[in-house]
Amino acid sequence: MAKPVSTSRLARGSKLGAVVAGQAVRKRRTKLFMIGRSAEARARLADESVLRMADQLVRVLGEMKGLAMKLGQLLSLLDMELVPPRHRDAFQQRLSVLFDHAPTVAFEDMRRVIEEDRGAPLAELFADFDPEPLAAASIGQVYRARLFDGTEVAVKVQYPGVDLAVRADLRNLGLLRIMIQQALPGFTPAVFDEFRNSFENELDYAVEARTQQHVAAVYADHPFITVPQAFPEHSSRRVLVTEFSPGIDFDAVRALPDIERDRIGEIIYRFYVGSCFELAEFCGDPHPGNILLRDDGKVVFLDFGLFKRMAQEHITFEATCLRAAAEDRSQDLYELMIDRGIIQYPAAVTPEECYDYILSAAEWMLVDEKLTITPELASGALLHAIDPRQPESAGMRRQNLPPEHLFSRRVGFWTCGVLGQLRATANWNTMTREWLYGAEPVTELGLAHRDWLRGRPPAADPH
Known part of the structure; x- marks a missing residue:
């Protein structure tokens, strides 16, 4: 069971610092212990050190919730070269529990959030409510329940105090702005503001x-994509009620035969990247x-x-560049x-560097x-784009990258990371040409998706 979420900016910043310092000490201690050991012993110590590091990150970042936990999710999805290559699978597998199996918060604390936000006892809000959480993620826990009309629903409830915790993390992020901009100068003040606003919006269910x-x-x-219906009339700022949708999770999907994983990979790519x-x-x-x-x-x-919604001019520009x-x-x-206006200092960037950055x-x-x-x-794609040690795109990282450009890049990188965990195979370019050139689809899924696009009625904007 997780401890209550710390909301103090100083305490949360100190926790993150302790993790970083702890890893540095552990690396030095592991190196010292390895002197004079056999290769087998060194390998065993290294394995133990990596797993201890992952376990500590799961515990600390899981208990902190909020943006800190999202950092752990990123580390599990994209290998940032924190550990030697032969240990990375074990490291990422330990961290992967942060997606939906993080340390949970006691049901009574979560029940209090529901009743405070909805202004009524739980028994008056739901015909049935299972106190055992289905998942525990970065901002809230998910439960299974039933409405009085018999509808089976999933209820996502924010952790008590997580809104304060996220805002504390965002202020700590502000303290790191100078350091981050030294490594990634493209993260302009406008980008930080967009980043902050996006996570603020995530707090409003x-x-x-x-x-x-x-x-x-x-x-x-849709022939192969489905999104559970949401019930705004039963939701509030800290409680989200949606249709319960049963299915096997990503770990089980990863164990499916190649042909099934490739099919699912195409669907993931079409949903996350194609929809833009x-x-x-x-x-x-x-994720x-x-x-x-x-x-x-x-x-x-x-x-x-x-x-995110993007203005058509931004989408057209992205497509033209691609x-x-x-x-x-x-x-x-x-x-x-x-x-x-993205390249403000042409003398600092060559056409080849610009081309290399996009690639x-x-x-x-x-x-x-x-x-x-x-x-x-x-992981290599992401590291190549952001690693300050990579000289090829250093000039591009010092240009005025707009927020919408960086958010679309985020979706591309994270989608690639999900596909990497799935080890999906496809000709991704044939799908991309549908969006860039209006090419006819060549896959069975693509043809079904095209027919759906042609026949679907326009949906009303939620705002």
Whole structure:
């Protein structure tokens, strides 16, 4: 059982610092212990050290919840080279529990949140409520319940005090702004503000309920994508009530045969990346805890707290840049970036550096052949784009990257990370050409999706 969520900015900052310092000490101690040991003993000590590090991160970040826990989720999804290559699978597997099996908060504390927010006893709100949580994620826990009309629902409840905890983390993030900008100068004040606003929005489940209701309507009757219906009338700022949607989780999906995993990988790619180009909106939080597989083969997508809508001009610009990269038109891409105001200091960036920067994020979707996405490929793409030790794109990291550009890059990287965990294989470029060139689909799923797009009625905007 987790301890109450710490909301003090100083306490939360100190906890993160303690984790960092603890890993540094442990590495030095492990090195010292290894002197004079056999290769087998050194390997065993290293294994134990990696697993202790992962266990500590799960415990500390899991108890902290909020943005700290999201950091742990990122580390489990994309390998940031924190540990030696042969230990990374074990390290990431330990951290992966942060997606939906983090340390839980006592039911009585969570019940109090429901009753305070909804203004009535639990027995008056639900016909039945299972006190055992189905999942424990970064901001809340999920329970199974039943409404009085018989509808089976999932109830997501915010951890007590997590709103204060997230805001404390955001203030701590402000303290780190100078350090982050030294490594990633493209993270301008506007980007930080967008980042802060996005996570502030995640704290309002009433907004998320309306958003999910909208997305569920958009994907109603889709041949292979489904989004559970939300019930805004039963939701509030800290309580989200949605249709209960049974399905096997991502761990079980990873154990399926190759052909099934490849099919699911295509669906994930079409939902998270394709929706931006096709519908001008996308879910900004792709990760394994938000994906289920139904018995009928449909993939269920959950969690719409971080949902973005993009102006058509931004989508057109993204597509134009990707076409230039796909066609090896580095000079055209360079001039597009200058005209857009992204490259403010042309003398500091060459056309080749600009081209290389775009490829670091998108090359996997521009290769016209079957490609298996591995964890190493997914992590390498992200590290190439953000690692200050990489000289190739150093100039681009010092340009004026707009928030919408960075959020779409986030979705691309995180989707690639999910596909890497799935080890899905496809010709991702044939799908991408549907969005960039209006090409006809070549897969069975693509044809079914095209027919759905042509026949669907326009959905009402939730706002």
